[in-house]
Amino acid sequence: MRFPLSMTASLAGYIAKNKLRPKPEWQKTIKPGSDSSNPFHIVYTHTNAARKPHPMINRRFPLVLMLEPLHACNLTCTGCGRIREYESTITQRLSLEQCLAASDECGAPVVSICGGEPMLYPEIGALVKALAARNKTIYLCTNGMFIKKKLKEFTPNEKFFFNVHLDGMEKNHDIAVEREGVFREAVEGLRLAKQAGFKVCTNTTVYKETDINEIEELFEYLSQFNVDGHMISPAYGYSAVNDREIFMTRDDIYEKFKNIDKLAERFPLSTTPTYLEFLQGKRDYPCTAWGNPTYNVKGWKGPCYLITDAHYKTFEELMTRTPWESYGAGNDPRCDHCMVHCGFEPSAALGINSKFGDTFKLMSWAFR
Numbered sequence: 017m018r019f020p021l022s023m024t025a026s027l028a029g030y031i032a033k034n035k036l037r038p039k040p041e042w043q044k045t046i047k048p049g050s051d052s053s054n055p056f057h058i059v060y061t062h063t064n065a066a067r068k069p070h071p072m073i074n075r076r077f078p079l080v081l082m083l084e085p086l087h088a089c090n091l092t093c094t095g096c097g098r099i100r101e102y103e104s105t106i107t108q109r110l111s112l113e114q115c116l117a118a119s120d121e122c123g124a125p126v127v128s129i130c131g132g133e134p135m136l137y138p139e140i141g142a143l144v145k146a147l148a149a150r151n152k153t154i155y156l157c158t159n160g161m162f163i164k165k166k167l168k169e170f171t172p173n174e175k176f177f178f179n180v181h182l183d184g185m186e187k188n189h190d191i192a193v194e195r196e197g198v199f200r201e202a203v204e205g206l207r208l209a210k211q212a213g214f215k216v217c218t219n220t221t222v223y224k225e226t227d228i229n230e231i232e233e234l235f236e237y238l239s240q241f242n243v244d245g246h247m248i249s250p251a252y253g254y255s256a257v258n259d260r261e262i263f264m265t266r267d268d269i270y271e272k273f274k275n276i277d278k279l280a281e282r283f284p285l286s287t288t289p290t291y292l293e294f295l296q297g298k299r300d301y302p303c304t305a306w307g308n309p310t311y312n313v314k315g316w317k318g319p320c321y322l323i324t325d326a327h328y329k330t331f332e333e334l335m336t337r338t339p340w341e342s343y344g345a346g347n348d349p350r351c352d353h354c355m356v357h358c359g360f361e362p363s364a365a366l367g368i369n370s371k372f373g374d375t376f377k378l379m380s381w382a383f384r
């Protein structure tokens with residue numbers, strides 16, 4: 017990933033400061049109650065007594081805010097949980113003030129603007145501008161179809177990235193998003209953004225059917241545009257998505273990612289090398305879902321970006337009322353095959369279960 021070292025340094029400083037002096041108000045553990053701020057039920061909670069406590073359970077703080085200003089989208093991708101789960105509120109959106117208040121409330125140094133399709137948010141330009149003024153690193157996650165039309169609403173900034181979703185080469189990407197021509201428009205948007213001086217990375221979800229050779233072909237093809245980085249993560253089996261066949265078990269994921277090092281050597285992967293080792297089964301991480309909290313029209317989504325047992329009015333409620341130790345593989349069957357970046361990249365970034373040589377690995381990755 018090509019990003020300024022000052023960004024890495026400031027993130028490292030933020031992590032060190034919060035590990036040393038975590039905010040006490042976020043470390044309390046309050047039993048999830050039937051109060052009005054939490055109208056949803058915890059559907060399944062069971063704590064595995066044999067499980068070791070999460071090493072950071074009393075030092076909880078966020079790294080990346082997943083901000084969903086709206087859930088409306090121009091596409092209906094096969095594997096998308098969002099447009100299905102939030103069907104009843106699909107016409108609602110957060111105000112600009114609510115978006116900024118959420119960012120201020122949690123204070124995460126990185127904001128990933130997702131959705132739905134965030135380029136459909138009428139104040140998307142103003143939102144990015146206001147987050148940039150707060151010195152946030154911003155990823156605008158988009159299917160790429162509106163970049164061409166809306167590019168003039170943005171100003172290039174070394175901490176602002178268009179993050180274009182591409183799941184394969186033209187034929188397979190268009191099948192996944194269920195519409196012909198999407199790949200071409202996304203690539204054209206990406207090309208124009210790079211030409212105009214913007215940072216652009218891509219985001220690829222790996223499904224059971226994904227051929228990693230095709231992902232290599234995709235990255236090879238994209239290298240002509242001098243793309244700044246590639247994120248890659250296994251898909252999660254949303255209960256809201258009917259097609260269970262497309263999602264992978266942990267063993268499927270290990271098999272799929274076993275040769276990922278080759279891609280990491282050739283292309284600027286933004287995925288941390290230690291998280292890639294987790295995907296290969298070479299190390300284990302507990303889920304650190306509070307590292308990537310999600311805020312949307314229903315509030316702070318708990319426990320994570322993927323599963324929803326509650327929406328809370330405040331970030332502090334999410335941090336203190338979520339029964340964190342009831343989640344993760346072995347505790348909740350919905351977590352058993354989950355290895356997605358929003359639960360486990362924070363574990364890698366926080367250096368949980370670190371091994372000798374990790375610092376060197378991370379430094380070489382950052383310098384590369």
Ligand code: SF4
Binds near residue numbers: 090158
């Ligand atoms: S573009 Fe994104 S939000 Fe829209 S349907 Fe596809 S995955 Fe869902």
Ligand code: SF4
Binds near residue numbers: 303305320343345
């Ligand atoms: S393991 Fe996955 S599904 Fe379970 S809480 Fe963590 S991120 Fe969410």
